[in-house]
Amino acid sequence: MEKTKLKLSRRQFIKATTAAGVLLAGAGSAGWVRKSMAAGTGTAAPPNLKVVRTTCSPNCTGACGMHAMVEDDQLKAIIQAADYPEPEYNPRGCLKGLSMMNLIYGPDRLQTPYLQKGKPGRDELQKASWNEALDFTAKRLQEIADKYGPESIGVAFQVGGTGYIQKGAVSRLATLAGWNLHHAYDQNGDLPMFWPMTFGVQSEELEPLEWLNSRYVAVFGSNILATRLPDAHFLVEARNRGAKIVVFDPNFSPTAAKADEWVPIKGSSDAAVALGIAKVLLDENRYDAAFIRTFTDLPLLVRTDTGKRLKADEVEGLSRPADVPAYREAFVAYNGRLLSVHPEKLDLAPDVILEGAIEVKLKTGQSVKAKTAFQLLKESLNQYTPDYVQKESGIKPETLLRIARDMAATKPLHVIYGASNYQWYHGDLKGRALALLPVLTGNLGTSGAGISTYAGQYRIRFKLADWWVPEGKTQNWLPFLYVLKGPTPSMKAKWPRNGIKALIIGWGNPLDQHNMANKLREMITSGELEFVATMDFQMTTTCRWSHAVLPAVSWYEKTDLVATPVHPYLQLQQPALKPLYEGKPELWIMRELAKRLNPAWESYFYPGLEPDAAAEKIIEHLLKVGGPPVAGITLEQLKQGPVRLKSEVPGNRQIPFYDQIRNKKPFPPVSLPAKIEQTAQFVKSGRIEFYKDEAIFLQLGEALPVHKPPFEESEYALNPKAREAYPFTFVTRNAIYRVHSTHSNNVWMNELQDGKPHVWLNPQDAAGKSIHQGDEVEVYNDRGRMTAFAIIDPGVGRNVAVFEEGWWARYLQGASYNSLTYPFIKPTHEAYFVPGMWAPNTAWNECLCAVRKAGGIA
Amino acid sequence: MNVPLATKPRPLQETAPQINRVLLLSALVLLLSLGAWGYQLSQGLIVTNMRNPFSWGLYIATFAFFVGIAAGGLIVSSSVYLFNLEKLKPLTRVASLSAFASTLGAGAMILPDMGRIDRILNLILHPNLRSPLVWDVAVISTYMVVTFLSVYVQLLPEWRESGRGFFNTWTKSRTPEEIQHFSKIWSRRVAMVGLPVAVLIHTVTALIFATQASRGWWNTAILPPDFIAVAVASGTALVMLVSLVVVGKARFTEFQGAFALLAKIVGGALIVHFFFVGVDLLVHGWWGSPESQEIFSLLFGTYAPVYLTELLLPGFTMLFFLTKKGSSTAKTLIFGSVLLFIGVFAHRLMLMFPAFNAIPLTLSLPGIGMESWAYPISVGVLRPGLPSFVTFWAYTPSVFEVVIALLPFALVTFVIALALKLYPFLPVRRG
Amino acid sequence: MRLGMVIDLDKCIGCRTCTVTCKSHNAQPPGIWWNRVFTPGSDFHQAASGQEGHLQMSFLPVSCQMCDNAPCEKVCPVGATYTDERGVVLVDYERCIGCRYCIAACPYNVRQFNWEDPKKAKERVGYEKGYEYGYPVEIRDPDGRLIYTPNRPVGVAEKCTFCFQYTSKGELPACVSSCPSKARIFGDLDDQESEVSTLLRDRSSFRLKEELGTQPKVYYLPPNKQ
Numbered sequence A: 001m002e003k004t005k006l007k008l009s010r011r012q013f014i015k016a017t018t019a020a021g022v023l024l025a026g027a028g029s030a031g032w033v034r035k036s037m038a039a040g041t042g043t044a045a046p047p048n049l050k051v052v053r054t055t056c057s058p059n060c061t062g063a064c065g066m067h068a069m070v071e072d073d074q075l076k077a078i079i080q081a082a083d084y085p086e087p088e089y090n091p092r093g094c095l096k097g098l099s100m101m102n103l104i105y106g107p108d109r110l111q112t113p114y115l116q117k118g119k120p121g122r123d124e125l126q127k128a129s130w131n132e133a134l135d136f137t138a139k140r141l142q143e144i145a146d147k148y149g150p151e152s153i154g155v156a157f158q159v160g161g162t163g164y165i166q167k168g169a170v171s172r173l174a175t176l177a178g179w180n181l182h183h184a185y186d187q188n189g190d191l192p193m194f195w196p197m198t199f200g201v202q203s204e205e206l207e208p209l210e211w212l213n214s215r216y217v218a219v220f221g222s223n224i225l226a227t228r229l230p231d232a233h234f235l236v237e238a239r240n241r242g243a244k245i246v247v248f249d250p251n252f253s254p255t256a257a258k259a260d261e262w263v264p265i266k267g268s269s270d271a272a273v274a275l276g277i278a279k280v281l282l283d284e285n286r287y288d289a290a291f292i293r294t295f296t297d298l299p300l301l302v303r304t305d306t307g308k309r310l311k312a313d314e315v316e317g318l319s320r321p322a323d324v325p326a327y328r329e330a331f332v333a334y335n336g337r338l339l340s341v342h343p344e345k346l347d348l349a350p351d352v353i354l355e356g357a358i359e360v361k362l363k364t365g366q367s368v369k370a371k372t373a374f375q376l377l378k379e380s381l382n383q384y385t386p387d388y389v390q391k392e393s394g395i396k397p398e399t400l401l402r403i404a405r406d407m408a409a410t411k412p413l414h415v416i417y418g419a420s421n422y423q424w425y426h427g428d429l430k431g432r433a434l435a436l437l438p439v440l441t442g443n444l445g446t447s448g449a450g451i452s453t454y455a456g457q458y459r460i461r462f463k464l465a466d467w468w469v470p471e472g473k474t475q476n477w478l479p480f481l482y483v484l485k486g487p488t489p490s491m492k493a494k495w496p497r498n499g500i501k502a503l504i505i506g507w508g509n510p511l512d513q514h515n516m517a518n519k520l521r522e523m524i525t526s527g528e529l530e531f532v533a534t535m536d537f538q539m540t541t542t543c544r545w546s547h548a549v550l551p552a553v554s555w556y557e558k559t560d561l562v563a564t565p566v567h568p569y570l571q572l573q574q575p576a577l578k579p580l581y582e583g584k585p586e587l588w589i590m591r592e593l594a595k596r597l598n599p600a601w602e603s604y605f606y607p608g609l610e611p612d613a614a615a616e617k618i619i620e621h622l623l624k625v626g627g628p629p630v631a632g633i634t635l636e637q638l639k640q641g642p643v644r645l646k647s648e649v650p651g652n653r654q655i656p657f658y659d660q661i662r663n664k665k666p667f668p669p670v671s672l673p674a675k676i677e678q679t680a681q682f683v684k685s686g687r688i689e690f691y692k693d694e695a696i697f698l699q700l701g702e703a704l705p706v707h708k709p710p711f712e713e714s715e716y717a718l719n720p721k722a723r724e725a726y727p728f729t730f731v732t733r734n735a736i737y738r739v740h741s742t743h744s745n746n747v748w749m750n751e752l753q754d755g756k757p758h759v760w761l762n763p764q765d766a767a768g769k770s771i772h773q774g775d776e777v778e779v780y781n782d783r784g785r786m787t788a789f790a791i792i793d794p795g796v797g798r799n800v801a802v803f804e805e806g807w808w809a810r811y812l813q814g815a816s817y818n819s820l821t822y823p824f825i826k827p828t829h830e831a832y833f834v835p836g837m838w839a840p841n842t843a844w845n846e847c848l849c850a851v852r853k854a855g856g857i858a
Numbered sequence B: 001m002n003v004p005l006a007t008k009p010r011p012l013q014e015t016a017p018q019i020n021r022v023l024l025l026s027a028l029v030l031l032l033s034l035g036a037w038g039y040q041l042s043q044g045l046i047v048t049n050m051r052n053p054f055s056w057g058l059y060i061a062t063f064a065f066f067v068g069i070a071a072g073g074l075i076v077s078s079s080v081y082l083f084n085l086e087k088l089k090p091l092t093r094v095a096s097l098s099a100f101a102s103t104l105g106a107g108a109m110i111l112p113d114m115g116r117i118d119r120i121l122n123l124i125l126h127p128n129l130r131s132p133l134v135w136d137v138a139v140i141s142t143y144m145v146v147t148f149l150s151v152y153v154q155l156l157p158e159w160r161e162s163g164r165g166f167f168n169t170w171t172k173s174r175t176p177e178e179i180q181h182f183s184k185i186w187s188r189r190v191a192m193v194g195l196p197v198a199v200l201i202h203t204v205t206a207l208i209f210a211t212q213a214s215r216g217w218w219n220t221a222i223l224p225p226d227f228i229a230v231a232v233a234s235g236t237a238l239v240m241l242v243s244l245v246v247v248g249k250a251r252f253t254e255f256q257g258a259f260a261l262l263a264k265i266v267g268g269a270l271i272v273h274f275f276f277v278g279v280d281l282l283v284h285g286w287w288g289s290p291e292s293q294e295i296f297s298l299l300f301g302t303y304a305p306v307y308l309t310e311l312l313l314p315g316f317t318m319l320f321f322l323t324k325k326g327s328s329t330a331k332t333l334i335f336g337s338v339l340l341f342i343g344v345f346a347h348r349l350m351l352m353f354p355a356f357n358a359i360p361l362t363l364s365l366p367g368i369g370m371e372s373w374a375y376p377i378s379v380g381v382l383r384p385g386l387p388s389f390v391t392f393w394a395y396t397p398s399v400f401e402v403v404i405a406l407l408p409f410a411l412v413t414f415v416i417a418l419a420l421k422l423y424p425f426l427p428v429r430r431g
Numbered sequence C: 001m002r003l004g005m006v007i008d009l010d011k012c013i014g015c016r017t018c019t020v021t022c023k024s025h026n027a028q029p030p031g032i033w034w035n036r037v038f039t040p041g042s043d044f045h046q047a048a049s050g051q052e053g054h055l056q057m058s059f060l061p062v063s064c065q066m067c068d069n070a071p072c073e074k075v076c077p078v079g080a081t082y083t084d085e086r087g088v089v090l091v092d093y094e095r096c097i098g099c100r101y102c103i104a105a106c107p108y109n110v111r112q113f114n115w116e117d118p119k120k121a122k123e124r125v126g127y128e129k130g131y132e133y134g135y136p137v138e139i140r141d142p143d144g145r146l147i148y149t150p151n152r153p154v155g156v157a158e159k160c161t162f163c164f165q166y167t168s169k170g171e172l173p174a175c176v177s178s179c180p181s182k183a184r185i186f187g188d189l190d191d192q193e194s195e196v197s198t199l200l201r202d203r204s205s206f207r208l209k210e211e212l213g214t215q216p217k218v219y220y221l222p223p224n225k226q
């Protein structure tokens, strides 16, 4: 190709460089684009460069605005757009996003559709034309729907926030056809189930800009320096502005290294730590009684005989106020008199007792003993003495006391609860315990305060139903863990009568990422899964195991609308390139499939419009009907750059429960896409609930947040021998080099990590097994095995094998690292099932293994 | 004065018929390495095992080796005039020839090391006068001219007589005596000019390394004088070897005195060399900085075999040549010289190993008890399964590199053999 | 004018974004990296060093230090390496003879060599046929020297140019504009008002291997937390 050539004349050079002095001071990177395009002026041929503003949209929550530098329809370089109105947010981006060209033009890029004529995973895929592939896929889906019912077709299409339009097209067709949808949040393990249990919401978080306003940040197992790359600087800045940053993590992570203090704790012992701190807060009267009285269920009375909360309706002389909606409940408090507590009015007299037990006369004439939830909590906390906490977690008593007192004394306090930390069997308990810290100290609903979970791109930001759900239709949701594990007796979701016989996959690579205990491979090999169709733009492990591979396009090649929770901006994905090869946007693929399944369905997908034009139409419509968060935002605005979503907080800041706390509105706020009655029924008191009296909670002894050591109810219950056989915990954390399995094959990322997967081990553990730096190591258990190369790191806790998840099987000698993990389902999660919202969450780290030098003997 | 000729001066061909075989062999090797070089030109220096962390290797070591042995020639012939070493006089032609050939070899070796041989003229078009490399190019070119002239003026009388040689038409109009005289005067003059140039090529070649503060192993003022000492030793040894060939078994005793003297020069130069080595190690080691510890661990750990070769073989030769036994037979002289060459070659290789594998950007990290932590270097080439950043590059020359590095060996052998075949290098026996 | 850079190690989160942007915007062939970020003391980036109870992890980006007294420039036999009027040390890809003296001379190991034709290296990676990444325009300095080309000639040395293609037009280098932590500050060291000068006045700073006298124009601010 003839290269454009550029020679600066001396005058230009000097002029530009003297200008530089002025510019460099304050320019930021915003002018970069214009400047580089102007480069050619005065020379032979101006470079034929085009710059497109778009959004990086993998499954990482970054949603970083990017400028794509394009020459002759080829992506040459990417740089952050850095055009957010708050300069603090600029520039957003990371090494992966800035090297996307390696995936777009790389050797694994899908060029055509493929069909599997033989055995998936074993035989080669055959190239096919779009017509062949679509006809075949439609035919197989039709056959399976006819034979087993459409609900036996499962659709795994990953999280919405990274592209509402294209993913919406999948949801739309799945809903029309009556297929089952597998929600991504629980599938990924990103759904922190303590949220619905405690606050009645799906998940909430401070936007990172708010970190700057915190004075104390307690990070429990969130590796912000790796997993919130574009936001990590806020943590460092907060620290430099005087906030105290304390990181609780079994491993000395980069985040721990930047913090004021690293508190090493044993795996999944966070609840013990939190409860130990809570005990100090209560014992030393370092709590905010007014806040607790106003906003929590702790003043409410609980019957000691049944463990149930006392309902106003039960008590003699009390009644449930008439205006209490059916999904709420009026409970009872005491201030010398018994009070019926209205669940939608957050005001209790200041003399309402927090501590104590009283006899209560019921309408039945029976007299029962009742204690405040606060009293019960206090009693329950008795167990969490500093010594006990030390035994469970490893924290020294004096450290615990110091931290507890510090936390109580420093406002605003912000607790960050990492996904990795709640991806354990008792993730819900840990979250409930951690939530005590900000709540007991009254740190909620204000700037820089609260508790946040930062995971993948969960949570829907505005109303999408008009596009995602065709009018008058309802969706079938089946939590993914059931696909792997089969139905359980306690499940609330509807199990399709013939099970799941086919999968349609998009935006995900479950054969690496969700193949727990090798189940997906087995299901495909055995024929239990009769058909798998995957849309991706790369030949992933999942594509290799599919019957039909439908080449999609990357986010640089199509139009979409993006709004992730952590970054409160609405942004466009604008195509910077024409689709490469035969790739097609999903909207197009869905339209073509719909047409083949049922000619009438084509009309649901804007027939006759090019996918990009159709997408713009849909965006315009959704902006109109999307509700308050997007009110007034237009497509034209979005084409110019990012637009902040609206919220009730001044400056449209994202501060959870702002309205609840400031205006004493009942909990929960609305969690989209569910209706309030669906979610509020789980926090019937309208308050922050620490006391859960559903049968299963009482039965498991989890009515109040407690600490339960890991593995007892999971691994050891499954296989008691595991206690001896598998002494290591398999912690699978995220790497800066990948977004899960995306970028697994990015050549530059691999150059930066010696081109091979690693497993981190503590020096003492390694020495005991004669494992040295760089040795090939085998990590295995009953269910599976994988090999990686040892990194001996004194920052890794004892008996932990840390693996940076996301490697394609091809880098692991064909094995799936998730063949070691297991789809545990915790019944308390099942109790909180709301279709398309809440479901049993995956516990990746609840996994035991053994480690040995590869080739050696155990 | 007329020197009576006992026998007609004869080129070597009649005394040593194996010369044809040597010629053929060296020509073949020459072609082979030229072929390998051709391949390298088409592929780039990737065919070598040099990489960013180890950017100079066998080629530069071989270059330095040939620069070293190139010196000996002129040092021998100049000292004949300077110190009136009459004994050595008969060997001055051989000395000049070996010097010239070695210089050619050195020059030839440097070419394949260049990434862009096509731009070699830039050295003349855009020389950077601050660069020791430019000084080296200048002195080596000068030395090449000087050694060539030295050979030329010494051969002229014979050429005048036999009508052979080149650039000699002008001699036709002169009498043999005039030419004889001319040769004598100019041999002396050239040798006198040559001596400082010979010293310079070592100094400057050593300066290429010694100026570089980034490499602790090189950055010492001892390097240039030590280069000279080694050059005197190895260069003299080469003169000795070639002379032994020229003299042949038959006439060995006739020149025994000369050989013994040469052996003494070698031994003496080695004493000086070892003195420098000792001082250098002492200076590196005494202060005990992490950098020097690193170098020591490379010298006596990783590269101990090569380093011991460098120390022990020449050490042996030194002692051996200073004894009567060692310096008195052709066999022992050859033996000692060969050991010396191997040792000197190891010495040249050892210029590279500790210099490159003691990474310049090494940091002390007191907080964590880390004395020296080497900042990883990008390799420069991506190969699946191999890291892109390293703190150590286990350099061993590739096969191509070895074959290409044979180029100067073949060239030097070829030139010397051809010259010996064509022209007489030994003055005839006096009657 | 003397362009320089300040890298705030306190802010640096070791994310290696600068490493990658540098690579892509400057079209560095596979295996070649002008800009590295490592964790001093560890064999592997972002692994801890030290002993239990005294663990440590900090990050150190290193690219060309733009030495005022640049050994690479002094040794270059043909003047292919030179310092322009803004104090930026550059390599003329058309003049370099590939002697690699500069690589031996540079104390910071930032110099890279094109051991093979980059096109072949890219082919091995398996990019789409003919695909080339990086700033797509060839750039020459006012004297016509070839400072940047997206497809590097085989057999020449290369290194950081302070993003000549951008900074010569008054823009920031790619590593500076892409650093999500804003740990890199770029500007004119001669200008007392520039951010770099201000920072160097207000904060303590150091340079790498200062004892060698190379006088780098890249300065580091130490991590606050030690």
Ligand SMILES: Nc1nc2c(c(=O)[nH]1)N[C@H]1C(S)=C(S)[C@@H](COP(=O)(O)OP(=O)(O)OC[C@H]3O[C@@H](n4cnc5c(=O)[nH]c(N)nc54)[C@H](O)[C@@H]3O)O[C@H]1N2
Pocket (backbone or CB within 6 Å): A059, A060, A061, A188, A190, A220, A221, A222, A223, A224, A226, A227, A228, A229, A248, A249, A250, A251, A253, A265, A266, A267, A268, A269, A270, A418, A419, A420, A421, A424, A454, A455, A456, A457, A731, A732, A733, A734, A735, A736, A737, A738, A739, A740, A845
């Ligand atoms: N670069 C990058 N960023 C990402 C992603 C990515 O793939 N790559 N993925 C995104 C997504 S989808 C998600 S869900 C998030 C995940 O983000 P994170 O929650 O930060 O996830 P991890 O990296 O898995 O783990 C963080 C830390 O948790 C610690 N940890 C593990 N178990 C425990 C425990 O029981 N207690 C405590 N206290 N600590 C524990 C680990 O040691 C580790 O240091 O990252 C998001 N960001």
Ligand SMILES: Nc1nc2c(c(=O)[nH]1)N[C@H]1C(S)=C(S)[C@@H](COP(=O)(O)OP(=O)(O)OC[C@H]3O[C@@H](n4cnc5c(=O)[nH]c(N)nc54)[C@H](O)[C@@H]3O)O[C@H]1N2
Pocket (backbone or CB within 6 Å): A058, A059, A158, A187, A188, A189, A190, A419, A456, A506, A507, A508, A509, A510, A513, A514, A535, A536, A537, A538, A540, A552, A553, A554, A555, A586, A732, A733, A734, A739, A740, A741, A742, A805, A817, A818, A821, A844, A845
């Ligand atoms: N053991 C273990 N397993 C884990 C985790 C763990 O910590 N440990 N983490 C879990 C978590 S938190 C998560 S979020 C999941 C993530 O797991 P996945 O959701 O499977 O995420 P990725 O691996 O990034 O796969 C995304 C795929 O979508 C493709 N893709 C990207 N953009 C598009 C597009 O526009 N269209 C289409 N059709 N395809 C596209 C990419 O090429 C890539 O193959 O993994 C989970 N798995």
Ligand code: SF4
Pocket (backbone or CB within 6 Å): A056, A057, A058, A060, A061, A062, A063, A064, A092, A093, A094, A095, A096, A097, A098, A229, A230, A739
């Ligand atoms: S991968 Fe994530 S963090 Fe990185 S640029 Fe893309 S969206 Fe941002």
Ligand code: SF4
Pocket (backbone or CB within 6 Å): C011, C012, C013, C014, C015, C016, C017, C018, C019, C037, C059, C061, C178, C179, C180, C181, C182, C183, C184
């Ligand atoms: S991009 Fe910034 S924060 Fe990241 S490694 Fe480079 S200098 Fe450090």
Ligand code: SF4
Pocket (backbone or CB within 6 Å): C063, C064, C065, C066, C067, C070, C071, C072, C073, C089, C105, C106, C107, C108, C109, C110, C111, C159, C214
């Ligand atoms: S860092 Fe190295 S390449 Fe850069 S100017 Fe200094 S010596 Fe030259």
Ligand code: SF4
Pocket (backbone or CB within 6 Å): C072, C075, C076, C077, C078, C079, C080, C081, C091, C095, C096, C097, C098, C099, C100, C101, C102, C103, C156, C157
């Ligand atoms: S490799 Fe090129 S730039 Fe480096 S010194 Fe040699 S000629 Fe100069």
Ligand code: SF4
Pocket (backbone or CB within 6 Å): C021, C022, C023, C026, C034, C035, C063, C064, C159, C160, C161, C162, C163, C164, C173, C174, C175, C176
């Ligand atoms: S200034 Fe440009 S060339 Fe230099 S390290 Fe930064 S990005 Fe790379």
Ligand SMILES: [Mo]
Pocket (backbone or CB within 6 Å): A188, A189, A190, A419, A455, A456, A457
């Ligand atoms: Mo996730």
